Amino acid sequence: MISRLIATLLRGQTFTQWLAELARFLTVGLTAYIVDIGLFNLLAYHWPITLPFDQSMTAKTISVPVSIIVAWIGNRVWTFRTHGHSSRGRELAMFVLVNVGGMLIALSCLAISRFVLNFHTQFADNISANVIGLILGTAFRYVCYRYIVFTPAQLTGTDRERPA
Secondary structure (H helix, E strand, O other): OHHHHHHHHHOOOOHHHHHHHHHHHHHHHHHHHHHHHHHHHHHHHHOOOOOOOOHHHHHHHHHHHHHHHHHHHHHHHHHOHHHOOOOHHHHHHHHHHHHHHHHHHHHHHHHHHHHHOOOOOHHHHHHHHHHHHHHHHHHHHHHHHHHHHOOOHHHOHHHHHOOO
16 A cells, blocks of 8 residues: 555656655755745845835735746756646646745745734744745645646546546
């Protein structure tokens, strides 16, 4: 039973191949993370123009889509290049939806920190959105990328429903 679960999780890869894929995912994620937190801090704390609503919440809402673009390009051309889906449009749409979910996780952590716990410092904002939100969002994104977004073409659509 455990070997069947492991085989299902690896999806035809060896453990070494999966580990290399995970390392590529984390590298792309680190790059997108640097873009996200750099832009977030620039907009929230060093931008000369006041953003609408709550400065930190709006800054996070802007920084995440920019980092999503960086992540999609990196994951498409490097991490999951062998997992190409037959429809790039569907893949991109699913990628965006998954990342909106990841953004909502980060925004939820930030909102709880700011509006429930009443923490309003740059440090608190970064811990809640860019550490706690990042950890939870990264786990969510990896699972969704691997099993929903970047699925091999032969496992898409009605092929998933056919018996092996």
